[in-house]
Amino acid sequence: MKVRWTTDSIRLRITPTELETLLQNEIVRQSVTLGASGWIARIVPGCAHTDYGIVDGSLQVNLSAHDTSRLAEPHVEGVYFNPTTVQPVRLYIEKDLACEHPRAAEAQETETETFAAPAST
Secondary structure (H helix, E strand, C coil), rough: CCECCCCCEEEEEEHHHHEEEEEEEECEEEEEECCCCCEEEEEEEEECCEEEEEEEEEEEEEEHHHHHHHHHHCCCCCCCCCCCCCCCEEEEEEEEEECCCCCCCHHHHEEECCCCCCCCC
16 A cells, blocks of 8 residues: 555555455555654454544544445546545545556666556546
């Protein structure tokens, strides 16, 4: 899972294998270690409704069964949630599509599993 955040949004991009994990009602996690500490983001499927928050110092996204099923639809690129008073940051969970442009060699990014781009309508 790729994690990107800005002052007003959190975007989680999942791989095909991670989608399959969610469809099996299993948690998807991503972590990074920074010195003696680190940061964790996780998606917990099978919840009554979709929401998010900080749980035990980690970002936790509770994903409803309905939204998990929507992600499984081939033509759906992601699920998107607008801010509320309680959760003032937009949340996106998207399928990680293959890049249209080659990656910069200097970035030394590891190739990852991606979804094929959906057919244009």
